[in-house]
Amino acid sequence: MTIIFDGIAYGMLLFILACGLALTLGLMNFINLAHGAFAMAGGYVLVVLTQRAGVPFLACLPLAFLVTALIGALLERTLYQHLYGRSHLDQVLFSVGIIFMAITAVQYVMGSSQQIVRLPDWLQGRVEIAGIGMGVYRLFTIAICAVVAIALQVGLVRTRFGSQLRAAVDDPTVARGLGINVSLVFAVTFAVGSGLAGLGGALGAELLGLDPVFPLRYMIYFLVVVAVGGTTTITGPLLAALILGIADVLGKYYVPQLGAFIIYTLMVLILLWRPNGLFSRAVAR
Amino acid sequence: MTAALETHGLVKRFGGLVATNDVSLSVGKGARHALIGPNGAGKTTLINLLTGVLAPTSGRIVVGGKDVTGLTAHQRARRGIARTFQINQLFPDMTPLETVVLAHAAAHGRAGTFWQPASRERASVERAGELLSRFGLADVMSRRVSSLPYGKQRLLEIAVAIAADPQVLLLDEPAAGVPEDERHEILSIVESLPADVTVVLIEHDMDLVFSFAGRITVLVGGAVFTEGSVAEIAANPDVRRVYLGEG
Amino acid sequence: MSAPSRAADQSSGAIPADGGVLAHTLSRPPLPLAAEIAIWIVAVGAFFVVPDRALLLNEIAILGLFAMSLDLVLGYAGIVSLGHAAFFGAGAYVAGMLAVNGYATPLPGLLAAGLAAALIGFLSSFLILRGSDLTRLMITLGVALILLEIANRFDDWTGGADGLYGVAMDPVLGLFEFDLYGHTAYFYSLSVLFLCVLVARLVIASPFGLSLRAIRGNRLRAAHLGIGTSRHLVAVYTLSAFMAGLAGALNAQTTQFVSLEVLDFHRSADVLLMLVLGGTGYLYGGLIGAVVFKVLQTLISDLTPQYWQFWIGLLLVVLVLVGRDRMSERLGALLPGRRRGVEGDPA
Numbered sequence: 001m002t003i004i005f006d007g008i009a010y011g012m013l014l015f016i017l018a019c020g021l022a023l024t025l026g027l028m029n030f031i032n033l034a035h036g037a038f039a040m041a042g043g044y045v046l047v048v049l050t051q052r053a054g055v056p057f058l059a060c061l062p063l064a065f066l067v068t069a070l071i072g073a074l075l076e077r078t079l080y081q082h083l084y085g086r087s088h089l090d091q092v093l094f095s096v097g098i099i100f101m102a103i104t105a106v107q108y109v110m111g112s113s114q115q116i117v118r119l120p121d122w123l124q125g126r127v128e129i130a131g132i133g134m135g136v137y138r139l140f141t142i143a144i145c146a147v148v149a150i151a152l153q154v155g156l157v158r159t160r161f162g163s164q165l166r167a168a169v170d171d172p173t174v175a176r177g178l179g180i181n182v183s184l185v186f187a188v189t190f191a192v193g194s195g196l197a198g199l200g201g202a203l204g205a206e207l208l209g210l211d212p213v214f215p216l217r218y219m220i221y222f223l224v225v226v227a228v229g230g231t232t233t234i235t236g237p238l239l240a241a242l243i244l245g246i247a248d249v250l251g252k253y254y255v256p257q258l259g260a261f262i263i264y265t266l267m268v269l270i271l272l273w274r275p276n277g278l279f280s281r282a283v284a285r
Numbered sequence: 286m287t288a289a290l291e292t293h294g295l296v297k298r299f300g301g302l303v304a305t306n307d308v309s310l311s312v313g314k315g316a317r318h319a320l321i322g323p324n325g326a327g328k329t330t331l332i333n334l335l336t337g338v339l340a341p342t343s344g345r346i347v348v349g350g351k352d353v354t355g356l357t358a359h360q361r362a363r364r365g366i367a368r369t370f371q372i373n374q375l376f377p378d379m380t381p382l383e384t385v386v387l388a389h390a391a392a393h394g395r396a397g398t399f400w401q402p403a404s405r406e407r408a409s410v411e412r413a414g415e416l417l418s419r420f421g422l423a424d425v426m427s428r429r430v431s432s433l434p435y436g437k438q439r440l441l442e443i444a445v446a447i448a449a450d451p452q453v454l455l456l457d458e459p460a461a462g463v464p465e466d467e468r469h470e471i472l473s474i475v476e477s478l479p480a481d482v483t484v485v486l487i488e489h490d491m492d493l494v495f496s497f498a499g500r501i502t503v504l505v506g507g508a509v510f511t512e513g514s515v516a517e518i519a520a521n522p523d524v525r526r527v528y529l530g531e532g
Numbered sequence: 533m534s535a536p537s538r539a540a541d542q543s544s545g546a547i548p549a550d551g552g553v554l555a556h557t558l559s560r561p562p563l564p565l566a567a568e569i570a571i572w573i574v575a576v577g578a579f580f581v582v583p584d585r586a587l588l589l590n591e592i593a594i595l596g597l598f599a600m601s602l603d604l605v606l607g608y609a610g611i612v613s614l615g616h617a618a619f620f621g622a623g624a625y626v627a628g629m630l631a632v633n634g635y636a637t638p639l640p641g642l643l644a645a646g647l648a649a650a651l652i653g654f655l656s657s658f659l660i661l662r663g664s665d666l667t668r669l670m671i672t673l674g675v676a677l678i679l680l681e682i683a684n685r686f687d688d689w690t691g692g693a694d695g696l697y698g699v700a701m702d703p704v705l706g707l708f709e710f711d712l713y714g715h716t717a718y719f720y721s722l723s724v725l726f727l728c729v730l731v732a733r734l735v736i737a738s739p740f741g742l743s744l745r746a747i748r749g750n751r752l753r754a755a756h757l758g759i760g761t762s763r764h765l766v767a768v769y770t771l772s773a774f775m776a777g778l779a780g781a782l783n784a785q786t787t788q789f790v791s792l793e794v795l796d797f798h799r800s801a802d803v804l805l806m807l808v809l810g811g812t813g814y815l816y817g818g819l820i821g822a823v824v825f826k827v828l829q830t831l832i833s834d835l836t837p838q839y840w841q842f843w844i845g846l847l848l849v850v851l852v853l854v855g856r857d858r859m860s861e862r863l864g865a866l867l868p869g870r871r872r873g874v875e876g877d878p879a
Contacts, residue, residue, distance in 0.1 A: 101846060
């Protein structure tokens with residue numbers, strides 16, 4: 001049971017990390033392979049702030065969100081926005097380029113070793129609930145991710161911005177005609193997506209490990225969440241992330257010799273079975 | 286005589302919407318048949334069913350006496366069904382010459398030939414030369430299709446279908462967007478096809494339809510409203526009411 | 533995409549519908565024949581100009597072959613792959629393992645490696661027939677990762693993370709011994725590359741090649757012409773995998789070493805970069821891209837060995853922002869003499 005619990009924590013984390021990608025992909029049809037670079041940025045913000053500036057851990061999480069959202073907004077305005085209408089090949093090339101630059105830049109500034117995250121005392125240790133041993137930090141992670149997921153769902157469905165966003169995605173021309181500032185909507189969405197990745201990176205630095213190749217190591221995981229979960233809903237990626245998280249933790253625990261083999265094979269099989277994702281609405285044709 | 290093209294109780298539903306409602310048609314070999322009806326009558330859906338873009342909810346499609354209902358688009362194309370599209374469906378990076386040669390070669394089962402250059406496909410190259418001249422495309426035959434003006438692309442769209450030497454040719458508003466004087470040119474090329482080629486034409490221009498077709502089927506709301514000779518349809522007051530009266 | 537000179541030069545005049553002229557127009561190769569011959573003269577001549585750089589030239593020939601194999605899939609069939617290293621790696625490991633286990637004759641090893649890669653390509657091609665670009669990206673990426681995982685796991689055979697050492701090859705055709713300077717290696721690789729280009733050249737000029745371009749341009753219409761799109765994609769993917777496998781095998785045989793790096797994501801990304809640098813869809817883009825890539829890498833690595841990757845990244849970003857088509861055309865124009873760079877019309 002503890003393993004399942006760990007899997008859930010891992011899955012929730014993957015969801016927070018990947019949901020920004022679902023936004024950019026589903027809403028802007030942009031394949032941003034460099035999404036993990038934003039997560040890495042969040043992780044390093046946390047590490048630098050806690051270790052070098054002595055900022056309390058809890059305060060770092062919103063800061064990680066803000067800083068990466070800001071970076072995201074900046075890059076969106078300067079670079080990404082030129083690529084929305086371009087071919088997927090261009091988008092892939094561009095975002096792979098961003099990954100490579102991010103990796104080397106971080107290596108240059110922070111060194112290539114794994115970063116150690118010091119958690120505050122109250123987040124360490126384990127508790128036992130209903131006979132299941134749970135890491136306090138994992139519990140904390142799950143709680144935060146759950147809050148974010150709910151906020152996201154409410155934000156998309158209930159708010160004015162959410163409906164503007166959906167309108168902009170359905171038909172940018174019509175949305176513009178209705179007086180919606182489409183490019184602003186996209187920029188904000190991109191920034192929020194990046195910020196969430198940053199938050200996920202900060203939260204996950206302790207559980208996932210943090211070093212410069214983070215964006216590449218987890219790229220496939222983020223893509224799996226989105227590809228399997230589909231991009232039409234929030235719940236799709238959430239379920240996909242949970243399945244992936246639990247399967248990965250179970251696999252590594254029970255059959256460690258197979259490594260990541262299970263995950264990749266599972267992914268290929270699922271995509272073969274449902275090319276448009278497990279939870280996407282069936283599209284005609 | 287067996288019909289070139291038959292449908293039996295063809296039905297296509299999209300969710301709750303019935304786009305094609307129990308359509309049974311029989312088009313004789315060598316016929317010049319027109320399919321008319323107001324917008325949304327399900328004409329293009331019917332063509333899509335005939336060519337395998339869509340799978341029918343129920344019903345059967347028979348071409349030249351053989352049931353093709355379960356076949357894919359490319360298998361049907363190989364059985365001699367060719368079509369044009371209402372909106373040009375061309376290959377932007379290829380030239381008209383390449384396109385037409387390929388259309389002929391593919392229809393004759395040579396699309397998979399990889400061991401010799403396409404230029405060695407004698408029959409295909411010759412036919413392409415003929416068609417390109419006929420359609421006035423010879424002077425642009427080695428330009429990229431995407432760089433051609435719309436009118437030329439429209440002509441190529443039709444040339445591609447004819448290059449397949451089809452048994453059944455389905456023309457979905459071939460004259461759409463083509464200037465008045467060129468419309469009759471297109472139709473005259475179609476009329477000069479061998480007499481055993483069956484042609485089904487969707488068209489809104491009634492002058493064109495009446496001058497071209499032998500028989501006419503009127504579709505309304507996805508179902509066959511009536512069918513008859515040109516004279517019958519032209520004189521039918523119900524048709525005038527539902528359709529001709531509008532235009 | 534960018535095929536310099538294709539179709540651009542012959543747009544005037546009323547052409548008589550004469551079969552001979554038509555056939556000639558149709559069979560016009562993607563590059564003028566003179567340019568093609570020049571490329572091969574340069575390729576051979578380069579060895580005599582810088583014989584001490586034969587190892588580098590060998591690497592370029594291998595990467596050129598690898599990039600050309602990707603061009604068949606991307607440039608002609610329009611499939612974006614992020615895992616082409618799978619076939620390169622498979623070829624490298626098969627060739628390497630054969631040699632280590634005593635089957636050290638180069639050509640049969642090469643062929644076996646190519647066929648093994650082709651088999652993997654054939655099997656995985658069925659996975660990429662359906663779905664969106666994203667699905668295909670994931671699947672290609674996934675297949676490469678699965679192979680990497682396998683190579684890593686079965687380290688008894690592959691050497692795992694330590695790499696596969698002791699790949700010693702017999703002389704090519706029993707005549708040409710591999711030397712330390714890469715002389716034999718270069719001519720061996722160049723010959724294989726040449727043969728592959730000949731095959732690819734024939735294939736893309738054939739009705740099959742036209743069909744591929746049709747499928748890339750408009751799959752729906754291609755099917756309506758009677759082209760079995762799935763069968764064509766399977767065939768070209770298998771052929772591409774075969775050639776990528778040959779490139780991998782050449783790499784293993786001539787460097788006498790195979791490491792997990794042959795299956796790495798970087799390799800898939802690099803080959804994509806090479807291809808788009810040189811331009812897709814005219815067969816020689818991969819070769820030209822490989823030259824540019826390798827020369828840049830050698831120059832930059834001399835300056836900052838660790839941060840080479842940063843410059844690749846920058847190159848990719850700039851390439852996309854400037855526009856790939858324009859970039860690769862410029863590159864072609866720039867190669868002989870460097871002019872018309874910064875100044876130029878204020879547009």
